[in-house]
Amino acid sequence: MSTDSTSVLAHHYDTMEQQQGSARLGMWLFLVTEVLFFGGIFVAYTAYRIWYPEAFLAASAKLNVLIAGINSLLLLTSSLTITFAIHASHEGKQADLRRWLLVTIALAIAFLGFKSREYYNDYREHLIPGKMFYSVPEGEKHTPAQEFEEKGVNPHHVQLFFMFYYCMTGLHVLHMIVGIGLIAWLYILAKRNYFHHPDRYVYVEVTSLYWHFVDMMWFFLVALLYVAGSRQHFEWHL
Amino acid sequence: MLLAHGSISNGICKRGIMNEHSNAAPSKASYLLIYLVIASLIFLAISVSFMGLGQSAVFLNLLIAGTQASLLVYFFMHLKTADKLTWLIVGAGLFWIFILFVLLLTDYVTRQIAAY
Amino acid sequence: MSTMSALHTHGGHAAPLAGAAPSDNYLTDGYTWKSWLLTVDHKRIGLLYLVSVTAFFMIGMAAAGLIRYNLVTPSGMLTPDQYNKVFTAHGIVMVFLFLVPVVPGVLGNFLIPITIGARDLAFPRLNLLSWYLYMAGAFCACWALLSGGVDTGWTLYPPYSTRSQTNVAPVAIGIFIAGFSSILTGLNIVVTVHRMRAPGMTWFRLPLFVWAMYATSLIMLLATPVLAVTVVLLAVERIAQVGIFDPALGGDPLLFQHMFWFYSHPAVYIMILPGMGIISEVITCFSRKNIFGYKAIAWSSVGIAVVGFLVWGHHMFVAGQGYYSALVFSLLSMFVAVPSAIKVFNWTATLYKGSISFQAPMLYALGFIALFTIGGVTGLFLSTLGTDRHLHDTYFVIAHFHFTMVGGMVMAYFAGIHFWWPKITGKMYSDFWSRIAAILMCVGFFMTFIPQFVLGYLGMPRRYHAYPPEFAVLNVLSSAGSTVLGLGYLFPFTYLIHSLFYGKPAGDNPWGATGLEWRTTSPPPTQNFHHTLVSTEMPYEYSLPNAPKPTFSYATASGEPVKEEKANVH
Numbered sequence: 001m002s003t004d005s006t007s008v009l010a011h012h013y014d015t016m017e018q019q020q021g022s023a024r025l026g027m028w029l030f031l032v033t034e035v036l037f038f039g040g041i042f043v044a045y046t047a048y049r050i051w052y053p054e055a056f057l058a059a060s061a062k063l064n065v066l067i068a069g070i071n072s073l074l075l076l077t078s079s080l081t082i083t084f085a086i087h088a089s090h091e092g093k094q095a096d097l098r099r100w101l102l103v104t105i106a107l108a109i110a111f112l113g114f115k116s117r118e119y120y121n122d123y124r125e126h127l128i129p130g131k132m133f134y135s136v137p138e139g140e141k142h143t144p145a146q147e148f149e150e151k152g153v154n155p156h157h158v159q160l161f162f163m164f165y166y167c168m169t170g171l172h173v174l175h176m177i178v179g180i181g182l183i184a185w186l187y188i189l190a191k192r193n194y195f196h197h198p199d200r201y202v203y204v205e206v207t208s209l210y211w212h213f214v215d216m217m218w219f220f221l222v223a224l225l226y227v228a229g230s231r232q233h234f235e236w237h238l
Numbered sequence: 239m240l241l242a243h244g245s246i247s248n249g250i251c252k253r254g255i256m257n258e259h260s261n262a263a264p265s266k267a268s269y270l271l272i273y274l275v276i277a278s279l280i281f282l283a284i285s286v287s288f289m290g291l292g293q294s295a296v297f298l299n300l301l302i303a304g305t306q307a308s309l310l311v312y313f314f315m316h317l318k319t320a321d322k323l324t325w326l327i328v329g330a331g332l333f334w335i336f337i338l339f340v341l342l343l344t345d346y347v348t349r350q351i352a353a354y
Numbered sequence: 355m356s357t358m359s360a361l362h363t364h365g366g367h368a369a370p371l372a373g374a375a376p377s378d379n380y381l382t383d384g385y386t387w388k389s390w391l392l393t394v395d396h397k398r399i400g401l402l403y404l405v406s407v408t409a410f411f412m413i414g415m416a417a418a419g420l421i422r423y424n425l426v427t428p429s430g431m432l433t434p435d436q437y438n439k440v441f442t443a444h445g446i447v448m449v450f451l452f453l454v455p456v457v458p459g460v461l462g463n464f465l466i467p468i469t470i471g472a473r474d475l476a477f478p479r480l481n482l483l484s485w486y487l488y489m490a491g492a493f494c495a496c497w498a499l500l501s502g503g504v505d506t507g508w509t510l511y512p513p514y515s516t517r518s519q520t521n522v523a524p525v526a527i528g529i530f531i532a533g534f535s536s537i538l539t540g541l542n543i544v545v546t547v548h549r550m551r552a553p554g555m556t557w558f559r560l561p562l563f564v565w566a567m568y569a570t571s572l573i574m575l576l577a578t579p580v581l582a583v584t585v586v587l588l589a590v591e592r593i594a595q596v597g598i599f600d601p602a603l604g605g606d607p608l609l610f611q612h613m614f615w616f617y618s619h620p621a622v623y624i625m626i627l628p629g630m631g632i633i634s635e636v637i638t639c640f641s642r643k644n645i646f647g648y649k650a651i652a653w654s655s656v657g658i659a660v661v662g663f664l665v666w667g668h669h670m671f672v673a674g675q676g677y678y679s680a681l682v683f684s685l686l687s688m689f690v691a692v693p694s695a696i697k698v699f700n701w702t703a704t705l706y707k708g709s710i711s712f713q714a715p716m717l718y719a720l721g722f723i724a725l726f727t728i729g730g731v732t733g734l735f736l737s738t739l740g741t742d743r744h745l746h747d748t749y750f751v752i753a754h755f756h757f758t759m760v761g762g763m764v765m766a767y768f769a770g771i772h773f774w775w776p777k778i779t780g781k782m783y784s785d786f787w788s789r790i791a792a793i794l795m796c797v798g799f800f801m802t803f804i805p806q807f808v809l810g811y812l813g814m815p816r817r818y819h820a821y822p823p824e825f826a827v828l829n830v831l832s833s834a835g836s837t838v839l840g841l842g843y844l845f846p847f848t849y850l851i852h853s854l855f856y857g858k859p860a861g862d863n864p865w866g867a868t869g870l871e872w873r874t875t876s877p878p879p880t881q882n883f884h885h886t887l888v889s890t891e892m893p894y895e896y897s898l899p900n901a902p903k904p905t906f907s908y909a910t911a912s913g914e915p916v917k918e919e920k921a922n923v924h
Binding site: 008011013018021022025029032033037038039040041044047048051052079082115129130141145154156157159160163167171 | 472473474475476478497537541542544545548549551575576577578579582583584586590593594596597598604605606609613616734843893
């Protein structure tokens with residue numbers, strides 16, 4: 001261990017290994033709490049899906065899989081780039097580190113851009129539980145409630161699906177925003193030469209653990225929400 | 239009670255991905271390969287909704303998402319080179335999700351059949 | 355900070371830290387507001403928790419007093435609406451703002467690093483954040499409860515809670531925020547126990563208090579997030595009214611109950627496990643004997659933590675859950691009694707042929723064993739489907755959980771406070787008054803809650819502000835007992851504060867206890883030890899010839915020390 005390392009060693013730790021190991025352990029444990037957090041809302045969703053399968057599948061078919069697919073690729077790519085950032089940090093390559101962090105942030109913001117577009121579309125189509133569900137959208141003849149009734153499906157149950165859709169994707173978006181904040185903070189630190197000490201790569205690593213978790217949750221959201229229903233043909237509009 | 243000093247030796251290896259005792263960190267190329275595998279699963283996941291499987295699609299959906307998650311955790315989150323404690327934590331997370339889902343959904347699956 | 359470098363020298367005996375005068379301790383290390391409110395010292399954070407938790411305990415006690423006041427006459431002294439708000443406030447404050455955070459926050463924070471030979475918890479700043487989150491959540495909840503109140507009961511069941519015109523949302527937010535305090539404390543403790551043990555401190559040399567805190571932290575980490583998301587869904591439902599839990603719109607009120615109790619049942623183990631850890635420490639010290647069955651107690655703590663997650667449905671036997679589901683939960687609930695029973699047997703075996711003395715910590719501990727056992731066995735009546743049909747939502751349930759929570763947990767907490775007070779403050783409190791208080795609490799407790807078992811069996815429902823006149827005698831008895839109990843609680847408040855100013859200096863090890871915390875000064879220095887330590891002994895080695903000796907006498911009635919206490923030289 002070089003003398004550099006002792007200056008980044010916190011007073012209550014004895015070795016750098018202990019400090020780094022603690023950071024990793026702390027993040028893994030936090031991710032388990034996040035798994036239980038998302039798990040709670042997933043199990044609630046599943047309970048209702050068991051009770052109202054037709055309504056949930058019919059509602060799912062209204063979601064935009066093109067945007068979902070694009071977002072999946074964006075998020076996956078950002079997982080890749082943040083992993084490259086860890087290596088850059090460990091090898092002391094400051095410019096590479098900053099670049100990979102910026103790319104990750106850019107991909108994440110792109111995700112949020114497409115998500116906003118998606119939410120806007122849902123708003124235009126009045127796929128929002130409550131009063132809007134019973135009013136006619138612009139350019140349409142029927143309310144969403146009527147549309148689903150015609151398909152033989154209970155509109156209350158469909159609204160329940162959409163409630164879960166907004167809550168689950170909303171929670172995911174919140175976690176992404178926090179993640180972007182963390183990565184932006186890493187970037188700021190990198191600009192201040194904080195990662196000059198290679199031992200500090202561990203903080204990029206634990207942030208990446210969080211980020212990969214957010215990515216993982218997205219895959220499950222796609223699986224449960226977007227691709228549940230049967231579709232006839234692929235819609236290429238955004 | 240002896241008074242001495244020594245470095246912490248908890249007996250638990252705290253290997254990260256960059257420890258000089260471990261294997262060399264994975265190359266960019268290997269990450270890229272895993273990336274491509276997971277990306278192809280994204281396409282597969284979306285195409286499931288066009289297969290007309292109805293309600294049984296969910297098993298395939300979850301299988302795909304589970305595979306994607308496993309690849310992400312094993313390679314990108316470095317579970318492959320992590321110590322036993324980390325594996326235990328991942329296992330515990332899965333086990334507790336299992337408890338939550340199985341015990342809670344038992345009620346939803348059996349309530350109509352066996353009302354109390 | 356530069357004095358820390360002395361600890362990094364290798365080999366041999368480390369010299370005492372340069373410049374560390376004998377009177378320097380964590381209490382004298384800074385007197386400004388900032389040094390307390392921005393501290394990262396786990397001991398100071400423990401004291402921050404002590405002050406705040408005590409304040410909320412008093413609010414909860416006031417609410418309890420109002421409940422018993424109301425029940426003095428069959429027609430009720432308060433209006434039904436007032437009564438609803440009062441018992442809701444009592445439940446929320448006592449569960450979320452007292453019982454869950456108290457031992458992890460106060461004694462866990464203070465003791466865990468010292469007892470494992472570390473300088474602090476793994477994440478000191480996260481620890482401070484935990485306290486601020488707790489305060490934020492507590493203020494939010496208390497504001498909601500005191501300004502208008504909530505009338506749903508502490509369990510916040512929908513659909514009433516999603517329609518009630520009272521302050522449900524801020525209470526839910528307060529609980530959400532306080533929940534994160536809990537999660538972060540648990541996280542800190544788990545990482546600390548894994549990574550920060552002193553050399554030689556293997557898992558099976560850990561004090562049982564640490565095992566108990568570790569198990570508690572596992573529950574805090576795994577259960578609290580589900581409560582968080584449940585409360586989020588409740589808030590969403592209140593705003594959107596879309597029917598997540600409303601049967602009229604296709605929702606299921608039982609889904610809330612499933613998710614709520616997935617946390618709240620393990621939560622009762624969050625509340626009791628630290629208490630059990632305290633009891634293990636106190637019983638061994640005051641019977642001067644090694645604990646009987648160390649591994650059994652250690653593993654049973656983890657066992658309670660795990661099995662406690664499998665039983666939540668027993669709160670919903672009459673709520674409409676499926677019969678098959680109810681059967682499964684009933685069976686699993688029987689199993690969770692086993693690890694608790696193992697502990698009670700082991701404590702009793704520890705007492706056998708021990709050299710027992712009846713200082714206040716021991717009186718509380720003995721009271722715990724008796725009262726917790728009664729509470730625990732009455733739980734079996736509730737986990738049996740047939741009897742629960744009759745007893746659910748009656749005073750039997752209330753008596754059951756008060757026996758375990760108050761007769762159990764609060765007693766254990768007082769045992770812990772009295773046991774470690776000399777270490778935390780460096781002062782001894784009045785032996786005489788502390789024993790009187792303990793006895794008064796036990797007597798008051800019995801008087802308050804034994805009648806409630808009878809009332810429940812006779813069918814008096816809980817959460818009713820009025821009751822049939824034939825229940826009057828038992829209710830009056832219970833209310834009278836609560837006055838005695840309340841008086842009992844006032845005593846420690848008085849003599850403990852008195853001891854801060856007028857108490858005798860405690861010395862390093864007034865009880866002659868084993869454990870690393872007794873090897874350092876009272877109060878400890880900021881860095882916990884004047885030297886770094888290597889653990890070479892098993893815990894609780896009271897029978898060895900070189901076991902520490904108490905420096906305060908058991909024999910004298912006044913509690914005066916028999917001999918001059920002297921600081922234990924290391």
